[in-house]
Amino acid sequence: MNIRRRKFDALIIGAGGGGLRAALQLARADAQVAVVSKVFPTRSHTVAAQGGVNAALANVTPDNWHWHMYDTVKGSDWLGDQDAIEYMCRAAPRAVYELEHFGVPFSRLADGHIYQRAFGGQSRNFGGEQATRTCAAADRTGHAILHSLYQQNIRARTHFFDEYFAIDLVCDGEGAVLGAVAMEIETGEPILIEAKTTLLATGGAGQLFRTTTNALINTGDGMAMALRAGIPLQDMEFFQFHPTGIAGKGMLITEGVRGEGGYLINADGERFMERYAPNAKDLASRDVVSRAIAIEVREGRGCGPARDHVLLKLDHLGPDVILKRLPGIRDLAMTFLHIDPIEQPIPVYPTAHYTMGGIPTNRFGQVVVPEMQSPEEAVEGLYAAGECACVSVHGANRLGGNSLLDILVFGRAAANHIIAYLKDHRYHRPLNEESVDRALARLARWDEPGDGERVEDIRAELKKVMETHCGVFREQTVLAEGVEKVKALAERMQDVRLRDTSKTFNTARVEAMELENLIDIALATVQSALARTESRGAHSRIDYPERDDQNWMKHSLYFRDGTLDYKPVRIKPLTVESFPPKVRVY
Amino acid sequence: MKFSIYRYNPETGEKPYMQEYVLRDIDPGMMLLEALMRLKQDDETLSFRRSCREGVCGSDAMNVNGRNMLACITPLASLREPVVIRPLPGRPVIRDLVVDMSDFYRQYRAVKPYLIVNDPEPEVERLQTPEERERLDGLYECILCACCSTACPSFWWNPDRFLGPAALLQAWRFLADSRDQATDERLQALEGPYRMFRCHTIMNCVDVCPKGLNPTRAIGRIKHLMLKRSF
Numbered sequence: 001m002n003i004r005r006r007k008f009d010a011l012i013i014g015a016g017g018g019g020l021r022a023a024l025q026l027a028r029a030d031a032q033v034a035v036v037s038k039v040f041p042t043r044s045h046t047v048a049a050q051g052g053v054n055a056a057l058a059n060v061t062p063d064n065w066h067w068h069m070y071d072t073v074k075g076s077d078w079l080g081d082q083d084a085i086e087y088m089c090r091a092a093p094r095a096v097y098e099l100e101h102f103g104v105p106f107s108r109l110a111d112g113h114i115y116q117r118a119f120g121g122q123s124r125n126f127g128g129e130q131a132t133r134t135c136a137a138a139d140r141t142g143h144a145i146l147h148s149l150y151q152q153n154i155r156a157r158t159h160f161f162d163e164y165f166a167i168d169l170v171c172d173g174e175g176a177v178l179g180a181v182a183m184e185i186e187t188g189e190p191i192l193i194e195a196k197t198t199l200l201a202t203g204g205a206g207q208l209f210r211t212t213t214n215a216l217i218n219t220g221d222g223m224a225m226a227l228r229a230g231i232p233l234q235d236m237e238f239f240q241f242h243p244t245g246i247a248g249k250g251m252l253i254t255e256g257v258r259g260e261g262g263y264l265i266n267a268d269g270e271r272f273m274e275r276y277a278p279n280a281k282d283l284a285s286r287d288v289v290s291r292a293i294a295i296e297v298r299e300g301r302g303c304g305p306a307r308d309h310v311l312l313k314l315d316h317l318g319p320d321v322i323l324k325r326l327p328g329i330r331d332l333a334m335t336f337l338h339i340d341p342i343e344q345p346i347p348v349y350p351t352a353h354y355t356m357g358g359i360p361t362n363r364f365g366q367v368v369v370p371e372m373q374s375p376e377e378a379v380e381g382l383y384a385a386g387e388c389a390c391v392s393v394h395g396a397n398r399l400g401g402n403s404l405l406d407i408l409v410f411g412r413a414a415a416n417h418i419i420a421y422l423k424d425h426r427y428h429r430p431l432n433e434e435s436v437d438r439a440l441a442r443l444a445r446w447d448e449p450g451d452g453e454r455v456e457d458i459r460a461e462l463k464k465v466m467e468t469h470c471g472v473f474r475e476q477t478v479l480a481e482g483v484e485k486v487k488a489l490a491e492r493m494q495d496v497r498l499r500d501t502s503k504t505f506n507t508a509r510v511e512a513m514e515l516e517n518l519i520d521i522a523l524a525t526v527q528s529a530l531a532r533t534e535s536r537g538a539h540s541r542i543d544y545p546e547r548d549d550q551n552w553m554k555h556s557l558y559f560r561d562g563t564l565d566y567k568p569v570r571i572k573p574l575t576v577e578s579f580p581p582k583v584r585v586y
Numbered sequence: 587m588k589f590s591i592y593r594y595n596p597e598t599g600e601k602p603y604m605q606e607y608v609l610r611d612i613d614p615g616m617m618l619l620e621a622l623m624r625l626k627q628d629d630e631t632l633s634f635r636r637s638c639r640e641g642v643c644g645s646d647a648m649n650v651n652g653r654n655m656l657a658c659i660t661p662l663a664s665l666r667e668p669v670v671i672r673p674l675p676g677r678p679v680i681r682d683l684v685v686d687m688s689d690f691y692r693q694y695r696a697v698k699p700y701l702i703v704n705d706p707e708p709e710v711e712r713l714q715t716p717e718e719r720e721r722l723d724g725l726y727e728c729i730l731c732a733c734c735s736t737a738c739p740s741f742w743w744n745p746d747r748f749l750g751p752a753a754l755l756q757a758w759r760f761l762a763d764s765r766d767q768a769t770d771e772r773l774q775a776l777e778g779p780y781r782m783f784r785c786h787t788i789m790n791c792v793d794v795c796p797k798g799l800n801p802t803r804a805i806g807r808i809k810h811l812m813l814k815r816s817f
């Protein structure tokens with residue numbers, strides 16, 4: 001077909017922290033790099049990250065990367081790959097110093113070093129005292145990082161395609177990925193961007209759930225593009241529910257509040273986390289705290305007229321700490337609840353937050369799939385980094401502050417691998433025009449007018465189904481019903497039609513394609529959850545309450561045709577001894 | 587609740603017009619963005635930008651009852667009826683409430699909004715005292731929503747030559763950073779009758795900034811620094 005075509009060395013889909021960190025590395029290495037984003041870069045959801053980024057800088061308390069590694073392995077409930085985790089924790093201090101050099105306005109300690117705060121799941125000495133590892137710019141760390149990265153990309157003259165919606169990957173006959181077809185949102189026109197390498201950095205899929213801390217654009221597009229290209233998704237059953245979303249609304253109240261000394265209370269005014277995690281208390285891992293809140297509410301100790309939430313108390317921190325360290329969450333509480341946390345506690349409840357699963361990669365950012373005898377063969381030309389990827393450093397439960405770290409470390413690692421790849425691959429390969437036609441057909445499908453089903457109805461239904469059938473606590477029959485319900489929605493999706501088939505800035509069309517993606521991701525999530533008959537990290541099965549290392553210490557791989565495969569966890573680190581699985585108590 | 591919303595789609599050949607909408611079942615505490623999303627459920631053609639729905643991404647700035655604001659953090663309860671919603675003023679309209687922001691972004695890029703350091707990079711972080719860091723508060727938090735610049739009369743008349751409050755705030759953000767080493771270069775780039783000096787301290791920008799930032803003060807500080815330097 002005759003469409004606009006552009007050629008670059010490297011294509012990056014996504015302009016959040018992951019995509020922009022990679023772009024900067026590539027642009028500074030003089031590669032021709034294009035970044036495609038469906039929103040202007042600084043509107044990507046990295047901007048909303050509040051609490052901070054982990055690195056064992058030891059600016060406040062003694063620390064080292066090995067302790068950080070232990071905490072991450074334990075936090076992952078031993079589903080994280082220990083080679084990738086070692087790599088990330090070792091690279092963390094450098095990643096944060098680089099940010100400082102890029103201009104990130106980190107908060108500072110009296111001696112001028114970067115300010116660090118305590119976060120959940122952090123310890124000294126392999127499970128000892130609380131560590132202080134999260135580097136912060138007040139409670140606007142994501143904003144500070146994303147803007148600085150964008151700014152440095154301006155300086156490095158990265159080429160941006162702002163407000164372009166990526167539709168599908170294109171490839172050659174042998175399965176190498178050679179770019180993508182996207183739509184310019186302003187005109188509705190398609191464009192083919194050919195590239196020797198393509199990096200997916202499209203972020204998470206929080207829009208699967210009704211109540212979420214995620215932006216409306218977090219619809220798992222890159223993951224669904226990978227699925228459609230025949231790549232499986234890994235560990236999709238592990239979805240993080242953050243303990244402290246604003247009850248009923250979903251806006252995040254950072255774990256940093258508890259790091260600064262805030263704590264949770266139930267209707268009796270009891271500091272209930274003391275019962276669930278005697279040592280770490282309110283700073284236990286997120287899965288532990290979320291379950292505790294859900295149990296308190298279920299057993300009738302919730303607060304408010306409907307007894308449907310608990311309270312996060314922080315007034316005792318005093319106005320100084322709140323105004324200096326937590327100004328953003330004070331704004332949020334005042335805007336959305338008319339509550340000033342200097343005086344009153346904030347009502348909170350577990351809220352869908354983070355997609356631990358995603359596109360399987362190795363620690364170089366290469367997308368890997370099982371092939372013949374090998375569980376991890378690299379897909380030529382395709383990379384993934386950030387929340388859409390699964391390296392896997394978060395395993396069954398991500399630690400707070402480790403995702404910003406993940407996007408920086410693996411955004412950079414992927415770029416470095418791409419730079420090396422480009423040295424050996426100087427020419428563009430011819431692509432298979434059929435793959436272009438398929439992507440265009442997906443776009444053209446929304447040109448058929450009519451009055452079939454509405455996007456809105458399917459989307460609302462999907463979020464409700466996911467919340468009821470695939471939430472904090474899970475169980476066989478409920479999950480099985482969930483699978484059927486999502487499948488039914490996938491059926492109905494065929495009959496969805498747009499009332500508005502215009503071209504200019506047609507957001508309805510974008511939302512329709514996002515919903516298609518969400519449905520694929522929802523299927524991956526419920527089916528993987530149904531199959532995993534154990535409880536590990538964020539995946540808690542009432543019917544299988546124990547972790548089962550014998551049978552389940554393995555990664556799930558979900559294919560678009562509904563089949564599931566598994567591959568072993570990489571328990572061997574790069575240089576240190578492996579941390580063998582233990583009972584996980586906080 | 588009654589709404590009157592600016593509608594324009596270049597494909598239809600129709601002139602822009604105001605369309606009336608009515609929304610029932612308003613929840614207490616509901617924000618304007620949610621109202622717009624509900625209206626869109628019944629009228630898919632209504633177009634606007636949005637993402638974070640909590641006032642941090644800067645997507646959904648629009649002109650509501652004559653004032654620029656972010657829909658997602660504007661409570662319906664604070665608005666007089668009918669709620670008159672228009673795109674940000676002074677910018678070309680792409681469709682409905684979506685405006686062309688390219689001039690705004692160009693002015694932002696023009697102030698070199700990035701840290702410039704010529705010294706070799708240390709292996710660790712550069713030090714900055716808490717007091718030095720505090721000077722960036724009220725500057726770095728800008729979300730590039732354009733509420734300010736599109737409320738600034740000087741920007742309406744000279745969008746190509748006057749940098750506008752948002753870009754100037756960022757110019758000061760880097761001038762104020764103890765780590766930055768491009769002060770002279772930055773100040774020189776702001777000289778001349780237009781780039782900065784078109785600001786007549788009308789303060790519209792301060793009034794509308796949803797993040798409570800103060801571009802006028804920042805412009806004042808730049809002028810002050812220029813004066814100090816010229817002695």
Ligand SMILES: Cc1cc2nc3c(=O)[nH]c(=O)nc-3n(C[C@H](O)[C@H](O)[C@H](O)COP(=O)(O)OP(=O)(O)OC[C@H]3O[C@@H](n4cnc5c(N)ncnc54)[C@H](O)[C@@H]3O)c2cc1C
Nearest residue numbers: 014015016018038046049051052166203386387401403404
């Ligand atoms: C409220 C909140 C607070 C958080 N706080 C912290 C924290 O304190 N510490 C921490 O470590 N982590 C935190 N996280 C998690 C962390 O912020 C995210 O996981 C991380 O920022 C994701 O970055 P990313 O680059 O992978 O994706 P995003 O920042 O989500 O970027 C995705 C990009 O992909 C683009 N895109 C997506 N689909 C398409 C498409 N089809 N076509 C074109 N472009 C597309 C988008 O436009 C965007 O540019 C928080 C998360 C939330 C929601």
Ligand code: SF4
Nearest residue numbers: 738785786788789791
């Ligand atoms: S104070 Fe200056 S920048 Fe602000 S609105 Fe007035 S003229 Fe524009």
Ligand code: SF4
Nearest residue numbers: 728729731732734795
């Ligand atoms: S200064 Fe305020 S109004 Fe202007 S762009 Fe920044 S956040 Fe928006």
Ligand code: FES
Nearest residue numbers: 637638639644658
């Ligand atoms: S939607 Fe992000 S600022 Fe309003």
